[in-house]
Amino acid sequence: MNKIAAIALNTFRESIRDRIFYSLLFFAVVLLAFSMVLGNLTLAEPVKIIKDFGLGSISIVGTLIAIFVGIGMVYKEMEKKTIYVILSKPIARWQFLIGKYCGLSITIIIEVVVMTVLLFILCYQYVPQIPLSLFYAIIPIYFELQLILAVAFLFSTFSTSFLSGMFTLSVFIIGHLTKDLKMLAQSGDDVVFQKFANGLYYFFPNLENLNFKARVVHNLGVSLPEILFSLLYSALYTAVILLLAIFIFERRDIP
């Protein structure tokens, strides 16, 4: 356990000393500021626009951070050859991977927390109360980011950073589209397309399951069991992907 914590702490230290993290966080602040401008320009309730745009920003920036830090997680260690010294110590490869994952996971928590606080401050300017209901959307976003991180991490155990980035981005996009694609296929008569859409739907994670943003912003009602089910689904999916990553990494050579 201590060894996993040591790797996690070191990984966290690395990511917060990395410029990408700050540039993305800066980007997030700019987006939130922009939401305020947009809010002031609309005729509808500006706070809704801010909430909508703010949650979208947390999700997008979080996804970018998860992909950027996740893809380099293992590959960068190999490319920079820092992995040799670590794995020559009495640490199992799975401990190394879980440690790295936890370190980056903490980085993402911090990103989400910082952006949430900023969003709450913005909302407070318009309606002087803390919009706690937003947590119904933010917590699923956080779980989605963990899942994306695990996907990036899986690709990182066997491919280059660039390819891992492309693959992860594809999973993210497909993961948000499969539900619509499946519905579209069912409305038509093309059997091949239906099978294809079904295949995608069951193989890729259904990330729309974790998207409660619009419903939370417009108070359309979200049931707690539904959210809990989505979180459980996401956590299980993440665990399976991590196990697969460990399975691959345990067997590969570190050239």
Place this chain on the structure above:
Amino acid sequence: MSRPVAVKIEGLSKTFKTGWGKKYKVLSDLSLDINENEIFGYLGANGAGKTTTFKLILGLIHADQGEVSFWGKPASDYKNRSLLGYLPENPYFYSYLTAFESLDFYASLFDIDPKTKSERIKELLSLVGLEHAKDLQLRKFSRGMLQRVGVAQALINDPKLLILDEPMSGLDPMGRKNMRDIILKCREQGKTIIFSTHIISDVEAICDRASIIAKGELKEIIDIDQIMESQDNFWEIVCQGKDFKMPSIAENDFKKIVSGNRVILTTSSKDSAYILVDEVKRQNLNLISFGPRRKNLEEIYIKSTGQYIESDHKEITR
């Protein structure tokens, strides 16, 4: 009295895939015993399979066949790596950490209590002479300084076995001397040391035994003291001019090595040596040196691998 075996390597083989289904055998059927408390030199040209052997010992890559054990415990169990310390060739560390933070991080991968840990880090920083730079980020370190961090991290757990991959490479003469001193000190403390090199004089200077590896095969295991004491003499003639033609009558008895613009000829008997000198004169070449020499590791290396050595640097080239 024979020493107990520290590292046992049995029938180790490794093949790498080089894309499109092609395979490249890097190590074939290597068996080797390394005794406790000896300094063992692992000698071979670049690409001979030295680093591959170390990576197999450390479990960084998986063997096709064969096994490695330390004091009877399987190397495949990661927990047994607590017995060893490893310095990779041109070690790389996290550049955003300071020397102190690095050692503290590596120490935390062992079960070392905090008090011992801080004492050990202090002791090692002083051993490698980095106390003054302990709070400097490693990105500001020179190659030699990084090598010293490498040595310190390899010793962080006070290992019984030390595996050093090309520890002298890239070091200045002073750095090399310090590295030799550290290796000798480790032996005094009872540690077993394996180090790879392609520089013969390093092996002759400090090793108890050495093995020669070429093209992934173990060619020879040599007791260094025995060579040093051996009366096995031979004759050496060095002349200028790489166009020297071997006299056909004596080709079997002579050995010819071309190094730059020079030719080094060796032969076992005095009479053959004189014939060669005459031949050098006859071919109008400039004779540089001529005389009897004691057999050394260099000759054994050349004989067993067929590779020659650049005599200026005593470096093996392929």
